[in-house]
Amino acid sequence: MIFRLLWLFALGIGLCYGAERPNVILVMTDDQGYGDFGFMGNDLIKTPELDAMVQRGAIWSEFYVSPVCSPTRACLMTGRYNHRTKCIDTYLGRSMMSTDEYTLAEALRDAGYATGIFGKWHLGDNYPMRPSDQGFEYSFIHKGGGLGQPADPRDNASRYTDALLFENDREVETRGYCTDVFFGRSFSFMEKCRQDGKPFFVYLAPNAPHSPFHDVPVELYNKYKKVDFSGIMVGIKEGQRAIENDKLARIAAMITNIDDNMGKLFKRLDRMGVTENTIVIFLTDNGPNTRRYVGRFRGKKSELYEGGVRTPLLIQWPGGIKQGTKVKHSVAAHIDLMPTVLAVCGVEDLPQNLDGRSILSQLKAPYTSMEERPIIIQYHRGDEISKYHSCMVRRGKWKLVHPSGTQRESFVGEPKWELYDLEKDPGEVNDLSVSHPDVVAELVAIYEAWYTDVSSERKDQPSPPYILIDKDKENPSVLTWQDMIEGTWRPNKVGFYKVDFVHDGRYDIRFEGAHQHKMDANKKWTAILQLGKKSYSAPFDPERKLAIFEALSIPAGKYTLKPKVVSDDGEEWSVYHTRILHR
Numbered sequence: 001m002i003f004r005l006l007w008l009f010a011l012g013i014g015l016c017y018g019a020e021r022p023n024v025i026l027v028m029t030d031d032q033g034y035g036d037f038g039f040m041g042n043d044l045i046k047t048p049e050l051d052a053m054v055q056r057g058a059i060w061s062e063f064y065v066s067p068v069c070s071p072t073r074a075c076l077m078t079g080r081y082n083h084r085t086k087c088i089d090t091y092l093g094r095s096m097m098s099t100d101e102y103t104l105a106e107a108l109r110d111a112g113y114a115t116g117i118f119g120k121w122h123l124g125d126n127y128p129m130r131p132s133d134q135g136f137e138y139s140f141i142h143k144g145g146g147l148g149q150p151a152d153p154r155d156n157a158s159r160y161t162d163a164l165l166f167e168n169d170r171e172v173e174t175r176g177y178c179t180d181v182f183f184g185r186s187f188s189f190m191e192k193c194r195q196d197g198k199p200f201f202v203y204l205a206p207n208a209p210h211s212p213f214h215d216v217p218v219e220l221y222n223k224y225k226k227v228d229f230s231g232i233m234v235g236i237k238e239g240q241r242a243i244e245n246d247k248l249a250r251i252a253a254m255i256t257n258i259d260d261n262m263g264k265l266f267k268r269l270d271r272m273g274v275t276e277n278t279i280v281i282f283l284t285d286n287g288p289n290t291r292r293y294v295g296r297f298r299g300k301k302s303e304l305y306e307g308g309v310r311t312p313l314l315i316q317w318p319g320g321i322k323q324g325t326k327v328k329h330s331v332a333a334h335i336d337l338m339p340t341v342l343a344v345c346g347v348e349d350l351p352q353n354l355d356g357r358s359i360l361s362q363l364k365a366p367y368t369s370m371e372e373r374p375i376i377i378q379y380h381r382g383d384e385i386s387k388y389h390s391c392m393v394r395r396g397k398w399k400l401v402h403p404s405g406t407q408r409e410s411f412v413g414e415p416k417w418e419l420y421d422l423e424k425d426p427g428e429v430n431d432l433s434v435s436h437p438d439v440v441a442e443l444v445a446i447y448e449a450w451y452t453d454v455s456s457e458r459k460d461q462p463s464p465p466y467i468l469i470d471k472d473k474e475n476p477s478v479l480t481w482q483d484m485i486e487g488t489w490r491p492n493k494v495g496f497y498k499v500d501f502v503h504d505g506r507y508d509i510r511f512e513g514a515h516q517h518k519m520d521a522n523k524k525w526t527a528i529l530q531l532g533k534k535s536y537s538a539p540f541d542p543e544r545k546l547a548i549f550e551a552l553s554i555p556a557g558k559y560t561l562k563p564k565v566v567s568d569d570g571e572e573w574s575v576y577h578t579r580i581l582h583r
Contacts, residue, residue: 021199022317023190023278024108024341025265028076028203029258030069030120030146030210033288034310035232035295036255042293044232045252049263050282050314057280057316058325058363064333064394065286067301067308067379067406069145070095070122072285072334073205077103077123077134079338079354083378083385083454086463087123090145092495093464093485094383097123097134102351104338105135108201111347116189117141118182119205125151125482126467127474132169136203140167140185143482146207147178148214150481150489154515154545154576160208160215169474177217179206179254183261187268194272199345206261209254211289213247220253227252232293247290279317279344281337286311296426302379302406304392305428306399309377315363320344327366331394332359333375372396374443376450382409383463387451389415393443397423400433400443417444466558470502471582479561479578487574491517494574496530496562506551506583511538511563513545514576523567527575530562540565545576551583 035042038051039059066072066082070090074082078101082088087097105115116138117131122145124130131139142165144151148158153171156164160178164171174181186202193200229248230236236244262282269275287301287308288294299305313332315321335356342350343358362370378391389411392401399420404411419433419440433440464485469477479497481487487495491514511527519525519542527540527547531554540547547565563575 020277021113021345022319023193023199023274024113024201024345025186025278025280026076026201026203026337026341027262027265027280027282028073028205029255029282029284030205030207031286031289031301032209032255032258032284033292033294033300034284034297034307034312035293036251036284036288037312040295040312042232044227044229046256047259049259049266053262053266053280053282053314053316056318056323057314058321058327058366060313060315060327060330060332060359060363062327062329062331063283063311063313064309064331064375064377065283065311066334066377067286067303069120069210069285071379073120073122074101075334075356076337077101077105079104079335079351079356081335081355081376081450081454084355084457086458086461086465088379088383088385088463089381090122091150091482091489092487093483093498095122095124095145096129096464096467096483098458098461098465099124099128099133101134103135104341105131105201105203107135107338107342107347107351108345109135109137111342111345112199113345114138114189114193114196114198114200115203116186116200117203117205118186118189119203120146120207121205124465125480126477127470128468129465130169130474133473138168138189140165140182142166142178142207144480145482146210148212150514150576151483154512157515158212158214177257179208179217179257179261182206183264187265190268190274191272194274201341204265206258208258209251209289213250213254216250216253217257220256221250224249224252224256229292234291234293234298236291244290248292251290276319279315279320279341281341282314283334284311298427304377304379304390304401304403304406306422306426309392317344321363325363325366327359327362330359330362330370331375331396333377374446374450376447378451380404380406380408380410385451385455386410387455388447391447393447393450394422395443395446397421398439398443399428400440400447401428419443464498466498466500468500468502469507469580469582471505472502476579476581479563479580481574481576484574491573494562494564494572496560497578498558499561499580500558501554501556503582504556505554507554508581508583509549509552510579510581511540511547511565511575512577512579513540513542513565513573515545517545517573517576519545519573520567523569523571525565525567525573527563527565530560530564532557532559
């Protein structure tokens with residue numbers, strides 16, 4: 001806390017900038033792959049606006065992200081490895097970021113910027129983990145990992161078009177395709193900031209082209225249905241190609257729709273007269289969501305081969321970076337964007353606990369080189385990271401990887417390291433671990449030091465964070481499968497939540513089942529709420545998928561809250577959403 005106050009005091013002294021501090025727009029798409037762009041050699045998926053952005057600005061070729069979304073987002077927002085933040089996975093309470101992390105949005109807000117988020121947050125849906133609690137003055141988002149996922153309001157019915165979204169934490173109806181809506185709302189926010197004379201930070205994070213693929217831009221889909229995508233399919237058998245082709249047509253429609261909106265964004269900046277002094281950053285959050293073209297690489301989302309962890313980084317800033325800038329041989333990562341953006345905005349006194357570093361100097365002088373340092377990526381399912389499991393180290397031309405499986409919480413036996421010279425072998429075909437044991441040993445030592453460091457930082461804070469039930473901040477609080485610990489997003493798996501009731505009081509608690517879950521209406525169903533050592537029961541209506549516990553007297557304190565529904569013959573169901581209202 002003392003450091004934070006000193007840093008903010010230093011900011012107050014250092015923010016004697018002129019009125020022309022640059023605006024910042026950070027765009028990150030969801031499950032778009034390294035090869036899903038015309039400028040990366042893909043002539044089937046059309047991205048003319050982003051192709052043009054490359055020519056007008058800079059492209060950083062060797063840029064790393066995590067292989068799945070929440071870890072990347074935590075790194076992006078904090079400049080720190082996500083393992084330090086408690087955000088280590090994408091669901092089951094493991095994607096809730098610790099609330100004492102100081103975010104990019106908080107830093108820019110404290111520096112006098114207007115801050116807004118549009119689209120996907122995925123670092124916690126309840127107080128105090130929401131974007132509005134973490135530095136964003138305006139938020140227009142979906143909850144959880146995406147529309148059509150368990151944090152979605154059950155009445156949304158997985159819609160991407162005319163979706164139920166959340167504006168400043170309140171559910172609102174919208175009209176139009178979700179990506180169009182997110183971009184459109186960001187334009188209104190930017191216009192207001194310009195009228196108010198404030199520089200702005202806009203975080204535009206559409207949930208496309210993430211699945212499900214049932215609701216995509218219709219006109220673009222109709223065009224892409226006529227395209228043969230077999231040239232970018234990887235490992236698809238002949239009998240599966242028709243289904244895969246339709247899926248890729250849907251994904252392509254979502255990607256080109258994003259590109260169309262990027263074009264609208266650039267036109268809007270021109271019309272506002274702020275293009276020259278607005279930095280626009282574009283990247284993807286992980287590898288592609290199907291096995292498809294990824295340039296010279298191999299791999300996909302949730303894998304540690306290059307195709308799963310690489311993104312092109314595009315930066316347009318006419319007032320600060322030369323057109324056509326190409327950074328080809330320096331390695332950077334998601335942890336570097338927070339310090340880079342703060343450097344762009346003139347914030348000189350950075351938090352001392354950052355893992356990343358500013359890459360602004362090399363963007364301005366791409367012919368130079370920065371001091372070599374390693375990048376470490378580790379991801380797998382589970383409540384905490386397991387030593388040596390599903391990890392990689394990149395330093396210079398060398399990459400050490402242990403691809404032991406991201407969907408498992410641990411591995412058995414000794415690690416089977418693979419070593420690649422990425423300068424000669426970007427496709428990671430020729431494993432050199434046997435012929436270069438000295439390099440393996442050196443990179444393993446780097447990993448071990450990193451692992452000891454990041455895994456020890458929060459040993460006194462068991463994951464995940466508590467959800468605070470506080471009527472003054474969020475009322476009602478809606479607990480969803482997204483953050484249910486030990487759940488599986490399946491109706492027959494019952495999990496629990498860690499909650500902290502801030503106030504003594506009387507509460508109504510409502511169980512809401514998902515409409516699509518089929519329950520036998522001929523059975524008698526009972527809703528059971530276990531709150532700490534106490535248990536409450538209420539009738540559950542299997543047709544309305546609803547039960548209400550009225551006027552429960554609950555003292556302030558920390559509890560384990562376990563909601564479930566039980567039939568008269570012993571069948572147990574989980575609860576999709578649990579709604580807690582302080583009377």
